[in-house]
Amino acid sequence: MSQTSARTENSAPATEYSTKGAYVHTGEEFTRDTHYIEDRIVRGGDNPNEGRWPVEPGRYRLVAARACPWANRTIIVRRLLGLEDVLSIxxxxxxxxxxSWTFDLDDGGKDPVLGIERLQQAYFKRFPDYPRGITVPAVVDVASGAVVTNNYPQITLDFSTEWTEFHRDGAPELYPEHLRDEMAEVNKRVFTEVNNGVYRCGFAGSQEAYNKAYERLWTAMDWLEERLTTRRYLMGETITEADVRLFTTLVRFDPVYHGHFKCNRNKLTEMPALWGYARDLFQTPGFGDTIDFEQIKQHYYIVHEDINPTQIVPQGPDLANWLSDHGREALGGSPFGNGTAPGPVRDSERVSTGHNPLYPA
Structure with a gap:
């Protein structure tokens, strides 16, 4: 969801487009801008001018960088629900x-469907004077080339509730009605204290702001450790939207947040319940097979010039332990409930060899 364009790993940034000063403001707490394009793609949507777009296979393209935890959520949910045939990525x-983000991994440096070099172009196509950050994930209307929405919390909920006609057979119920009230409370705490809490630590502009952020983060991490000691998943016996939202932070914790964001009371690997839970999800189809650890490290250590001015990307940590036994089956439950696991990842969407222990070099 970072608000600032992609360049290749070895190229030097143009000084005028440096991110220096974009994230850390001296003496201030980090405050995330949570104002997004609130248009929705819904069943029966009939008025884009009023923010209601129709669910329509092939009409939209999801733009989602693997490096970004907020975008990673949409990649996971799209795969779990089997929306690959109706929503390109x-x-x-x-x-x-x-x-803005760029399509530097594609041939010619352009997205093969949208034909653009920068995601910025899709935003400006609809809002020529768009005043906020150019964020991922974003859903783009292919025909017009204009952004539809970047409201990432709503995007995944709508995948679950509005795109049901196109779910695969055996798709899990990620947003069950009987759990929505409790899930809203859990999601709110996870977002404010953990998903955003690590950023509040990393982008703190003073010692006082960092200290407060650090205490809030670890209070929440201890709460999660306790909650997950007696239940396999956040909401009980099956995976839900809540697990997707927590997982994308946990999987980045030791490679990035522990050191880069100074969230270093202890490592994730030193928290038995959370570490077991994270490995359980990582080894579940649809979760770990979307993770590109190399891209994750490149993103944080290169982009955040405020806190890593050398832009040196660390070699470690060793990630083979993500495939070790987690023992969470002893708590019961089944990841997909009455559903089934998604099939193999499409060749065109596989993580690069060597960037994840599931894809060894």
Missing amino acids: GMPGPTHDAR
Whole structure:
């Protein structure tokens, strides 16, 4: 969801488009801009001018960088629900400058469907004077080339509730009605204290702001450790939207947040319940097979010039332990409930060899 364009790993950023000063503001707490394009793609949507777009196979393209935890959610949910045939995906590279994400991993540096070099172009196509960050994930109307929405929390909920006609056979119920009230409370705490909490630590502009953020993060992490000691998943016996939202932060914790964001009371691997839970999900089809650890590290360590001015990307940590036994089956439950696991990842959407222990070099 980073608000600033992708460049290749080895190219130097143009000074005028540097991200320096974009994330950390001296003396201030980090405050995330949570104002997004609130248009929705819904069943029966009939008025894009009023923010209601129709669910229509092949009409839209999901732009979601693997490096970004917020975009990673949409990649996971799209795969779990089996929406690949009806919603294509474009994947920008892991790094960007102050303008926007770019499609530097595609031939010719252009998205093969949208024909653009920068995601910025899709935003400006609809809003020529768009005043906010050019964020991923974003859903783009292919015919017009204009962005529809970047409201990432709503995008995945709508995948579950509005796109049901196109779910695969055996798709899990990620947003069950009887759990929605409790899930809303869990999701709110996970977002404010953990998903965004790591950023509040990393982008703190003063010692006082960092100390407060650190305490809030670890209070929430301890709450999650306790909650997951007695239940296999956040909401009980099957995976839900809540697990997707937490997983994308946990999978980045030791490679990035522990050191880069100074969230270093302890590592995820030192929290038995959370570490077991994270491995359980990682080894579940649809979760770990979407993770590109190399792109994740490149994104944070190269883009965040405020806190890593050298832009040196660390070699570690060793990630083979993500495939070790987790023992969470002893808590009961079944990841997909009455549903089934998604099939193999499409060749065109596989994580690069060597970027994930599921895809060894």
